[in-house]
Structure formats: C-alpha cells, structure tokens
Amino acid sequence: APMQVRSKYYCISEADPSMQLKDMSERAVHIMFWTELMRGLGITLANLFKEPATINYPFEKGPLSPRFRGEHALRRYPSGEERCIACKLCEAICPAQAITIEAEEREDGSRRTTRYDIDMTKCIYCGFCQEA
Numbered sequence: 001a002p003m004q005v006r007s008k009y010y011c012i013s014e015a016d017p018s019m020q021l022k023d024m025s026e027r028a029v030h031i032m033f034w035t036e037l038m039r040g041l042g043i044t045l046a047n048l049f050k051e052p053a054t055i056n057y058p059f060e061k062g063p064l065s066p067r068f069r070g071e072h073a074l075r076r077y078p079s080g081e082e083r084c085i086a087c088k089l090c091e092a093i094c095p096a097q098a099i100t101i102e103a104e105e106r107e108d109g110s111r112r113t114t115r116y117d118i119d120m121t122k123c124i125y126c127g128f129c130q131e132a
Contacts, residue, residue, distance in 0.1 A: 069127050072118045086111040090129035098122035099129060 055062055075083045086103030102115035 069125065069130060072120070072123070072129070074113075074116050082113060082116075084113050084116060086113045089132035093128045093132045095126060095128065096122045096124045098124075 077083060084101075086101060088101050088103070091099045091101045098119045100115065100117040100119075101113055103111045103113050105111050
C-alpha cells in the first residue's frame with residue numbers, strides 16, 4: 001500500500017493560542033470574583049435583618065437552662081446565723097470533692113461551721129450536695 005503524505009496545513013486561528021488562554025482565564029477570574037462578591041453581599045443582607053446573636057450582658061440576662069440549680073451559697077437565718085449545722089453530708093457526698101467543711105462545738109453543745117469552702121473550679125454541678 002502506498003504511503004499517503006499530507007502536504008496541506010490549515011490554520012484554524014490566526015491569534016496567538018497563549019493569548020486566548022490568558023483571555024479565558026481572566027474572564028473566568030472576573031466572573032468568579034463578581035459571583036462570590038454577590039454571594040457574600042447576599043449573606044450579609046440576609047443576616048442584617050436577623051435577630052442579633054449577642055446580648056448586652058450586664059443589662060440583659062440570657063435564657064437559663066431548666067436544669068440550672070444556681071450558684072452555691074451558705075444560707076443564713078434572718079438573724080444572721082448560718083443554717084449549716086456542720087453535718088458534713090454535702091462534703092461526704094460530693095463526687096468532685098469540691099466542698100471543705102471545718103466545724104467545732106459550741107458551748108450549748110451544737111456544732112457550727114468555722115470554715116465552709118466550695119472550690120467552684122472543681123464543682124461539676126451535680127446537685128448531690130443540695131439533696132443531702
């Protein structure tokens with residue numbers, strides 16, 4: 001079989017091919033820039049009309065969980081005397097060992113606390129001390 005030789009060449013584009021690639025990439029970057037800019041603007045406008053996620057803390061209080069038991073405090077009678085009788089049940093039941101109580105007897109035979117400390121960094125807010 002005789003070999004065919006091509007002698008004709010066709011020029012498809014007279015422009016420089018690298019220039020076409022540069023133009024296409026610039027156009028793609030331009031379109032992506034404006035598309036993303038408009039998308040960001042849309043998100044900004046959507047959030048502009050939503051309720052703010054922050055509160056003005058000292059003046060506004062946030063919602064509390066229904067399970068929140070409050071901060072620990074040593075309660076007192078209206079006369080100023082402590083209600084704690086130094087039974088140390090709360091100290092014994094505390095799983096985090098956050099409560100330290102020291103007590104001594106009074107002249108009338110009752111016990112009262114001399115030191116009642118709660119280490120709030122150890123407290124896990126389980127509520128066992130409240131139940132004891």
